Amino acid sequence: MNMSYDKNVRLMKGNEALAEAAIRAEIDGYFGYPITPQSEILEYLSKNFNEEDGVVLQAESEIAAINMVFGAAGSGKRVMTSTSSPGMSLMLEGVSYIAAAQLPCLLVNISRGGPGLGTIQPSQADYFQSTKGGGHGDYRLIVLAPNSVQEMADFVFDAIYLAEKYRNPALILSDGTLGQMMEKVRLPEKGSLPKFIPDWAAKGKRKDKERNIILTSAVDPAVMENLNKELQKKYALLQSEVRYELNEIEDAQILIVAFGLSARICNKAQEIVKEKGVSVGLLRPITLYPFPSDTITKLSKKVQAILVVELNAGQMVEDVKLAVNGNCPVHFYGRMGGELPTPEEIYFELKKIIDEQSIEK
């Protein structure tokens, strides 16, 4: 995909940049329900989406919204929804159907602290829910984790591109801070994502064609197993789309692995520790599914320790440990329920590791 950008640099909220990017990605429809901290997406689209270009509909619930997405995506249109953690839980039944029916669509979770009603502050506690399927059955979402307002806009295009390429729902997993904070952004221009009419879409049976049925059920378990095999084959192909960012990885003695907002905070901690003479690298997974396991495996053979930092009780750390497979010690530091760590907190964690493992300066 060749993206071109606006010349103007704008100051925008993450949620608004994402919504404007959705307009520029030429979506045909948005179906959503208000929930903090993502309501600006629905508000921005309600105000700025041109009626002739499609529909913006405030549904009666997240359950209805995701099923509207299901219907509209089933008819071959480019559609999306957005929500925050408790709303995502409600949508997951529908997401499982969309994944089973192999329909492309864009999902956005501007996540917040949980469990339960939780807080409206940022959290990464939906990592498991996002990357392990979430709803019932063996399915996966394509998951992209932005760490800036710029990426909130860019990843709309990337997610739709991947969703349509693989006929799979794609999720942007962000958080309350990235949704609410304002930063400089250059918006992608219209026209980067060409539209096509898929031949599988349910949009009226053509005279010369077989009917299209969007289906997720099978009476015969052999048929259902075959659908599962098809899905697994697709997920294997998806591994080639893995994306991550490396920072100061040369000669790193300790590797931090962090995604999204956590990675931003870890960047600062890296600067502090650098002044103290220990070399700390950072790997930021950009796609959480597919996960950059191979790269983590390779790096785990070079560094003396890995520190995983997340805004949860330790979720991605499980995937990191699987990739490391005992090659080096894996430490974890997390804050929960909407709290954010300061760079100093992370520095102290690094210092603990340096002392415990006697890592030489």
Place this chain on the structure above:
Amino acid sequence: MISECEIENLELVYKKPKTLTETPMHYCPGCGHGVINKVLMEVIDELNIQDKVVGAAPVGCSVFEYRYMDIDMIESPHGRASAVATGVKRVNPDLYVFSYQGDGDLAAIGTSETIHTVNRGENILMLFINNAIYGMTGGQMAPTTLIGQKTSTSPYGRTVKNSGFPINMTELISKLDGAYFVTRQAVHKPNGVRKLKKAIQKSFEHQKENKGTCFIEVISNCPAGWGMTPIKSNEWLEENLIKMYPLGDIKVPK
């Protein structure tokens, strides 16, 4: 089975609509679903809209109706067919869209979607098949099950104390401003089948006018779930269900 070609055209007075597939139906003997599926396809044939229609199938006895209807369809999650239909229609305003749901689907788990779809006046046809029982899952109590009616989850008869009252969804729906045409029909007699066919015809024609939701309840039987012969079930339907859910137009366009 006698196929059409064996009968000369001059003698042919009745035939299977061409949008009804050759697949044998899974419905139990005497069940109303088969008749309703057929009538719906007859109308689609006669209006010549096979290439412009999309249906949202439910979870329930009609979950496999896409096998019998030679049209594009989406199999919806339980209770959400009207939301799925809304999604299709909103991004394809030129299509004819219908949802087809049973009483558990539309009047229990999908109540919220049902009410809000009609309240927004979505330009779709909603078909509501009410047989006062969950047929597919083996005969459990439905929201429309009558007081005293025995089901596998009300083995001593439904009581108000435990389960409240049978819900009269169609009258409720008719009070919403988004509802354009609301009617209740039954298919246990030939004249009822003819009336249902007219109602479906009208509903598709109204869809072109963008006036709001057309809602058709069809009172149907469930011989297997009710534990009756087909003939006995039709008698029971007439004596009990229709008393509770009287037939006729409830809201007609002015």
